[in-house]
Amino acid sequence: MAPRGFTLWFTGLSGAGKSTLSQAVAAELQARGHRVERLDGDEFRQRLSRGLGFSKEDRDENVRRIGFVARLLSRNGAVAIAAAISPYRELRDEVRRDHESRFVEIFVDCPLDVLVKRDPKGLYAKALQGEITNFSGVNDPYEAPTAPEITVHTERESVAVSRDVIVRWLEAQHLI
Amino acid sequence: MAPRGFTLWFTGLSGAGKSTLSQAVAAELQARGHRVERLDGDEFRQRLSRGLGFSKEDRDENVRRIGFVARLLSRNGAVAIAAAISPYRELRDEVRRDHESRFVEIFVDCPLDVLVKRDPKGLYAKALQGEITNFSGVNDPYEAPTAPEITVHTERESVAVSRDVIVRWLEAQHLI
Numbered sequence: 001m002a003p004r005g006f007t008l009w010f011t012g013l014s015g016a017g018k019s020t021l022s023q024a025v026a027a028e029l030q031a032r033g034h035r036v037e038r039l040d041g042d043e044f045r046q047r048l049s050r051g052l053g054f055s056k057e058d059r060d061e062n063v064r065r066i067g068f069v070a071r072l073l074s075r076n077g078a079v080a081i082a083a084a085i086s087p088y089r090e091l092r093d094e095v096r097r098d099h100e101s102r103f104v105e106i107f108v109d110c111p112l113d114v115l116v117k118r119d120p121k122g123l124y125a126k127a128l129q130g131e132i133t134n135f136s137g138v139n140d141p142y143e144a145p146t147a148p149e150i151t152v153h154t155e156r157e158s159v160a161v162s163r164d165v166i167v168r169w170l171e172a173q174h175l176i
Numbered sequence: 177m178a179p180r181g182f183t184l185w186f187t188g189l190s191g192a193g194k195s196t197l198s199q200a201v202a203a204e205l206q207a208r209g210h211r212v213e214r215l216d217g218d219e220f221r222q223r224l225s226r227g228l229g230f231s232k233e234d235r236d237e238n239v240r241r242i243g244f245v246a247r248l249l250s251r252n253g254a255v256a257i258a259a260a261i262s263p264y265r266e267l268r269d270e271v272r273r274d275h276e277s278r279f280v281e282i283f284v285d286c287p288l289d290v291l292v293k294r295d296p297k298g299l300y301a302k303a304l305q306g307e308i309t310n311f312s313g314v315n316d317p318y319e320a321p322t323a324p325e326i327t328v329h330t331e332r333e334s335v336a337v338s339r340d341v342i343v344r345w346l347e348a349q350h351l352i
Contacts, residue, residue, distance in 0.1 A: 035252045076211045076254040
């Protein structure tokens with residue numbers, strides 16, 4: 001029997017910990033023998049979305065493309081792990097609807113004021129000063145999920161704790 | 177043991193039979209229990225390459241994207257079947273180099289004069305009259321493979337014969 005594929009879709013603000021957490025989950029699932037493919041929003045923009053910017057239309061198109069590839073991978077038995085801000089609820093729901101395999105939305109929740117304080121790359125500072133526009137959560141919308149399968153709170157949980165919350169949920173759902 | 181994935185890359189002029197033949201091969205491999213994903217050039221342009229045209233630069237980017245997705249699928253155990261004109265040798269070779277799994281180039285060969293005579297969509301007529309520009313083989317280059325793994329001759333072989341040539345080659349290589 002070939003394994004069942006599914007998609008883990010990490011959504012959240014810039015700096016909330018989507019990439020780090022998705023890497024930790026990917027490592028754990030790989031160690032358990034799953035075929036895992038990470039689709040990181042930033043890398044994806046270089047490989048499949050060159051030329052797209054950060055307008056709503058371009059963001060939507062980028063999310064649609066990540067969703068399309070996640071759908072292909074997961075319906076072929078892989079675990080597709082997408083980590084992208086994906087700020088618009090409607091687009092995340094569209095990607096969910098298009099999936100033939102299980103779609104698991106994971107809200108990587110971290111309060112904006114914590115992100116502004118951390119700000120390792122100085123992006124929030126620039127956005128607050130208006131030097132960066134279309135920055136989700138500052139001068140562009142971020143629509144938090146209303147009914148995600150899983151929510152993790154990265155301002156008060158370690159990466160290991162958030163990872164285990166996700167892994168235990170997947171076990172309980174018999175996905176792994 | 178999870179199955180080994182690989183990529184079948186059909187290249188050839190418009191109307192040579194890439195889509196039809198790739199569908200026939202996909203059906204046969206599916207019937208044998210393989211996970212198969214077809215990446216059709218035309219559908220791909222709508223899903224992942226909206227906004228790209230037919231200049232060399234845009235064609236290259238489109239082929240790169242198909243190659244990227246084929247690579248992800250095949251390294252996760254699926255058979256990725258790409259059918260796209262992919263007229264430039266350098267780009268096909270780049271996609272081949274990027275692959276971690278086996279890359280099988282299939283030249284769907286059909287003489288231009290036969291295609292011009294058939295021309296069910298009237299595209300060659302329009303290209304010859306200059307109504308369509310950047311049409312591979314007429315007013316845009318098509319660089320035939322110099323060392324494809326497989327060549328099929330659709331002007332004198334039935335779809336079933338070409339399909340069987342490919343399937344037997346894959347058997348001989350122990351890919352299926």
